[in-house]
Amino acid sequence: MRRVRGMKAAALLLAGSMALAACASDETDAGSGSGSGDGGSAAGEELxxxxxxxxxxxxxxxxxxxxxxxxxxxxxxxxxxxxxxxxxxxxxxxxxxxxxxxxxxxxxxxxxxxxxxxxxxxxxxxxxxxxxxxxxxxxxxxxxxxxxxxxxAEEEGSFLAGAAAALKSETGHIGFVGGVENPLIQKFEAGYVAGAQAVKPDIIIDTQYISPAGDFSGFGDPARGQIVAQGMFDAGADIVYHAAGGSGQGVFEAAAASGGRAIGVDSDQYETVGDPALQAVIMTSMLKRxxxxxxxxxxxxxxxxxxxxxxxxxxxSTDGVGLSTSGGQIDDIQAQIDEFKQQIIDGEIEVPAIP
Missing domain, CATH: 3.40.50.2300 (Response regulator)
Incomplete structure (x- = not known):
């Protein structure tokens, strides 16, 4: 039988009686019906x-x-x-x-x-x-x-997000909220800024990180994400892109409260956010597959x-990154986005990975 099995937090005594705390999900079914694949390793063992x-x-x-x-x-x-x-x-x-x-x-x-x-x-x-x-x-x-x-190549997908933000911005002022200030999340920032400036060289771009390098709380603090994004909207930004994991929920809430728009990350957050009021402000998401x-x-x-x-x-080039189109808010600029995408694939545009 096919199944996905989670596990609640358990304690594990390792060397030196180290206590291990870990959270996991409840058991859920991953599929049903007749026939289960042999699956597993090449030796035929269950995966x-x-x-x-x-x-x-x-x-x-x-x-x-x-x-x-x-x-x-x-x-x-x-x-x-x-x-x-x-x-x-x-x-x-x-x-x-x-x-x-x-x-x-x-x-x-x-x-x-x-x-x-x-x-x-x-x-x-x-x-x-x-x-x-x-x-x-x-x-x-x-x-x-x-x-x-x-x-x-997060910077490549983020370039398209920045281009989309610049093409859709009505104020000429956009923002970026990063979860933790480290080289990985800076790739998102670098691509986003480059893409926006490729469309509008004089665009104003606010950038801020929720937590410094080494402090991973910035990925799981929606309240702080909302505060940071709200400051950008209050300063005149009308579109804010987040690369902040679970803190992105706060960015969406700030956008909804301010009459602005937001760009999600990783998943198609228009489809996953759940709340219709927040769904309405998600212009697109930078898909990281x-x-x-x-x-x-x-x-x-x-x-x-x-x-x-x-x-x-x-x-x-492998569609490992890209932009979502759910909600139709970037349909009118899709031709320009596709052109930038092809120029990056062809090597005509070299996207920076460092801000």
Missing amino acids: MVGLAYDTGGRGDKSFNDSAYAGVEAAIEELGGEVQELSPNDDGSDRAELLTQLAEQGYDPVIGVGFAYGEIIGDIAAEYPETTFAVVDSSVTELGADNLTGLLF VDNAVESFITDYSEDAVEGGTDIVNDL
Whole structure:
């Protein structure tokens, strides 16, 4: 039977009696009906996926949910189950999450978010028979042949978001809210600013981060996200783009309160936000297809086709990033967006990854 299995927070005694706190989802069905795929590894064993989330866990309507959607799609096709774990608020237990999943026999094990990049190489070395992947962190210099990096050209998709914002802005003033000020989120900012300036060189662009480097709370604090975005709307911005995970909910709320518009990130947030009042302000979303990357990796694993020690980069040429069209708010500028996309793919526009 095909199934997706979550797990509530559990305590795990590791070496030195270290306590592990981890959050996971309740058990849910991933599919039903007659016939379940053989799935699993190349040896025909049932697929058992371990998924360690980034800050906020499943339910962020963004990055983590996209990763889960990829696992869910793979399991629907291949059969098997998934174990989900989330880090504590400060993320200090990420190594323990990966260790727990490997110890319990989950294979492959996927770390969602760049923060796992600091420790996943060590865990992969301790469990050489387990296949690991990490989203948003390069693995090429780690020397682990059982580890794959799933990367994205966020700056390319964000360039299109910036172009769309500049084309649709009525005030000539837009904003960007980042969750945590680090090189990854700065890629979103860099592309967004470049895209907006490609359309309107003198456009005013406010940029602000919710938390500094090393403080991951900026990805899970909608109240602070709302305060930051509200300041931009009050200053004259009429469109604000967020790359702030769960804090993006606050950006949407600020847009709704101000009569402005917002640009979502990672998932098609017009479809996932839930509240019609917030849905109405989401002009588009910069799609970062974590779901596709995760599903493809699991499929490769099931076919014994994973090439470890390498990075897989998802960009505009592979539709790994792009813009959503739900709601129809950018239909009138789609031709210009498509032209910019092709120029980037053809190398006519080189998008910066650093602000």
